[in-house]
Amino acid sequence: MTAPATALLDVNNIEVIYNHVILVLKGVSLKVPEGGIVALLGANGAGKTTTLKAISNLLRAERGEVTKGGIEFKGERVDRLTPNDLVKRGVIQVMEGRHCFGHLTVEENLLTGAYTRGDGRQAIEADIEMVYSYFPRLKERRKSLAGYTSGGEQQMTAIGRALMSNPTTILLDEPSMGLAPQLVEEIFEIVRKLNAERKVTILLAEQNTNVALRYAHHGYILENGRVVMEGSAAALRENEDVKEFYLGLSASGRKSYREVKHYKRRKRWLA
Amino acid sequence: MGFFIEVLFGGFLAGVLYALVALGFVLIFKASGVFNFAQGAMVLFAALSLVRLMEWMPIPIALLVSVGIMIVFALVVERLVLRPLVNQEGIILFMATIGVSYFVDGFGQTIWGSEIYTLDLGLPKEPVIILESVFEGGVLVNKFDLVAAVIAGILVTVLAVFFQKTRIGRALRAVADDHQAAQSVGIPLRDIWVIVWSTSGIVALVAGIVWGSALGVQFSISLVALKALPVLILGGFTSVPGAIIGGLIIGAGEKLAEVFIGPSFGGGIENWFAYMLALLFLLVRPQGLFGERIIERV
Numbered sequence: 031m032t033a034p035a036t037a038l039l040d041v042n043n044i045e046v047i048y049n050h051v052i053l054v055l056k057g058v059s060l061k062v063p064e065g066g067i068v069a070l071l072g073a074n075g076a077g078k079t080t081t082l083k084a085i086s087n088l089l090r091a092e093r094g095e096v097t098k099g100g101i102e103f104k105g106e107r108v109d110r111l112t113p114n115d116l117v118k119r120g121v122i123q124v125m126e127g128r129h130c131f132g133h134l135t136v137e138e139n140l141l142t143g144a145y146t147r148g149d150g151r152q153a154i155e156a157d158i159e160m161v162y163s164y165f166p167r168l169k170e171r172r173k174s175l176a177g178y179t180s181g182g183e184q185q186m187t188a189i190g191r192a193l194m195s196n197p198t199t200i201l202l203d204e205p206s207m208g209l210a211p212q213l214v215e216e217i218f219e220i221v222r223k224l225n226a227e228r229k230v231t232i233l234l235a236e237q238n239t240n241v242a243l244r245y246a247h248h249g250y251i252l253e254n255g256r257v258v259m260e261g262s263a264a265a266l267r268e269n270e271d272v273k274e275f276y277l278g279l280s281a282s283g284r285k286s287y288r289e290v291k292h293y294k295r296r297k298r299w300l301a
Numbered sequence: 302m303g304f305f306i307e308v309l310f311g312g313f314l315a316g317v318l319y320a321l322v323a324l325g326f327v328l329i330f331k332a333s334g335v336f337n338f339a340q341g342a343m344v345l346f347a348a349l350s351l352v353r354l355m356e357w358m359p360i361p362i363a364l365l366v367s368v369g370i371m372i373v374f375a376l377v378v379e380r381l382v383l384r385p386l387v388n389q390e391g392i393i394l395f396m397a398t399i400g401v402s403y404f405v406d407g408f409g410q411t412i413w414g415s416e417i418y419t420l421d422l423g424l425p426k427e428p429v430i431i432l433e434s435v436f437e438g439g440v441l442v443n444k445f446d447l448v449a450a451v452i453a454g455i456l457v458t459v460l461a462v463f464f465q466k467t468r469i470g471r472a473l474r475a476v477a478d479d480h481q482a483a484q485s486v487g488i489p490l491r492d493i494w495v496i497v498w499s500t501s502g503i504v505a506l507v508a509g510i511v512w513g514s515a516l517g518v519q520f521s522i523s524l525v526a527l528k529a530l531p532v533l534i535l536g537g538f539t540s541v542p543g544a545i546i547g548g549l550i551i552g553a554g555e556k557l558a559e560v561f562i563g564p565s566f567g568g569g570i571e572n573w574f575a576y577m578l579a580l581l582f583l584l585v586r587p588q589g590l591f592g593e594r595i596i597e598r599v
C-alpha cells in the first residue's frame with residue numbers, strides 16, 4: 031500500500047449487490063488521505079459510480095446494498111447511515127450528470143446545499159459569496175432557472191451546491207461528462223484550488239484518465255468491480271499498461287487498435 | 302347585468318370550493334411528483350373525524366385532534382407505502398395511492414360510521430345582498446361562501462410563502478425536481494414526505510370543513526375530488542396560485558355556461574363543461590396556466 035496509513039476515508043473490501051442478484055463490486059478497497067485528491071479510473075461499468083454511491087449511501091435508493099466489507103470515515107463505520115447523516119459529517123457526493131434542480135434558480139440550488147446546516151443565515155450567505163468567488167459565472171446567472179443554464183454552468187452549480195454543505199470530503203462523479211475540453215480544464219483547476227485553499231478532500235471518479243491523473247495525487251484503476259492497479263498519479267502516468275490502455279500511447283507511438291494486445295489483469299491484492 | 306354578476310359570483314364561490322380540494326393535490330404533486338388519488342378520500346376522512354369528535358369534545362379541541370389524526374395518517378402512509386416504494390416510477394406510486402384511497406374510504410366509514418352528519422361550526426349561513434350601491438338590486442350571495450373564499454385566500458397565501466421563501470419549502474421543491482439529487486445534498490426524503498402529506502392532510506381537513514358545512518359530511522364528498530381534476534389541468538399541477546385561479550375559472554365557467562349556453566343544448570351542461578374545458582386546455586397548453594415550464598434545452 032502506497033497510501034498513507036492515516037486515511038480519512040477507508041473503504042475496506044466492499045462487495046455491492048443490486049436487487050439482491052447483480053454483483054457489481056467484487057471487493058474494492060481504497061484509502062483517501064486527508065487533504066488528498068484521489069482518482070478512481072476505469073471504463074463504463076467498472077464500478078466507479080457504485081463505489082462513490084456506496085460511500086455516500088445513495089445506493090439504497092437504487093436497491094443496491096453493501097453486502098461485505100465496511101466503510102470507515104474518520105475511524106467510524108458509516109455504511110449503515112443515511113445520506114443525510116453523511117452530509118452532516120462532511121461527506122457529500124456530486125452526482126454524475128450534474129442533477130441540478132431545474133426548476134429552482136441557481137442561487138436556490140446553492141441554498142438547498144445548506145439544508146443540513148444549522149449555523150444561521152449569515153454564515154450561509156457568506157458561503158454563497160465564497161462559492162461565487164470560485165465560480166464568478168454563477169453570480170451572473172444567480173436568478174436563472176438552473177434548467178436553462180449550460181452544461182458547464184450546471185456542473186459548477188452542482189459543485190457549488192455541494193460546497194454549501196461545508197464538506198470536508200467531496201465525492202465527485204465524472205465532472206468532465208459532456209463538457210468541452212477547455213471547460214473540463216477550468217473545472218479541474220477550480221477543484222484543485224478548492225483542495226489547496228479550503229483543504230477539501232476529493233475522491234474523483236473519471237473516465238478521462240489523462241486529465242484526472244494530471245490533477246490527482248493518487249489513483250486507483252477499477253475493472254469489472256475490482257481494483258486492478260493503484261499508485262501515485264505520477265507512477266500511473268508512467269506505467270506502460272496505463273499508457274497503452276487508458277491514455278492511448280505506447281512505446282512505439284500511436285498504434286492501430288487492432289494491434290492492442292489483450293489486457294493482462296494485475297490483481298494486486300486478491301491474487 | 303345584475304343577474305350576470307350574480308351567476309358569476311356564485312360560480313367563483315363554487316370554484317373556491319373546488320380549489321380547496323385541488324390545493325391538496327398540488328401540494329403532494331409538487332413535492333413528490335405523485336398524483337395522490339387518495340386526496341378525496343382524505344377530505345372525507347378528515348371531515349368525518351372532525352364531525353364525530355365534535356360529539357365528544359368542544360370544537361377547538363376536536364379541530365386539534367383532527368389535525369393530529371391527519372399527521373398520524375401522513376406518518377403511516379410514509380412508513381407503509383412511500384418508503385418501500387422509494388425511487389419507483391410515478392405511475393407505480395399513483396397506483397399505490399389508489400389503494401390508499403380505497404382503504405381510507407372504507408376505514409373511515411368503519412370507525413366513524415357512514416351516515417350523513419351535519420357539520421355546524423357556527424359559520425354564518427344567511428344570504429346577504431352586497432354591492433347595492435353599484436347595481437340596482439345588488440348581488441345576492443351566501444355569507445358562508447364569502448367565509449370560504451377568505452379561508453381559501455389565507456390558505457393559499459400561507460402556502461405560497463411557505464414554498465417560495467422557507468428552507469423547508471425550497472427543500473420540497475428540490476425533492477419534486479430530483480429525488481436522488483435532493484438526497485445527495487442531505488435532504489431527508491422521509492421527513493419531507495411526512496411534512497408534505499401532513500400539510501396536504503390539513504388542507505384536506507379545511508376542504509372537508511367547508512364542503513361538509515355546505516353538503517353535510519357524507520361519502521359523496523370524496524367524489525368532489527373528481528371536480529378537482531379539471532381545475533388542476535387548467536391551473537397546472539404544480540402551482541398553488543394556479544389551483545385557485547383554475548378553480549375560479551372552472552366554477553365561473555360552468556355556472557355561466559349552464560345559465561347562458563345551457564338552454565340551447567337543453568340544459569344540464571354544468572356536469573361536463575369543466576371536463577370539456579380541461580380537454581381543450583390539454584391540447585393547447587398541457588402544463589396548465591401556471592404549471593412549471595417544461596424545460597427543454599436545445
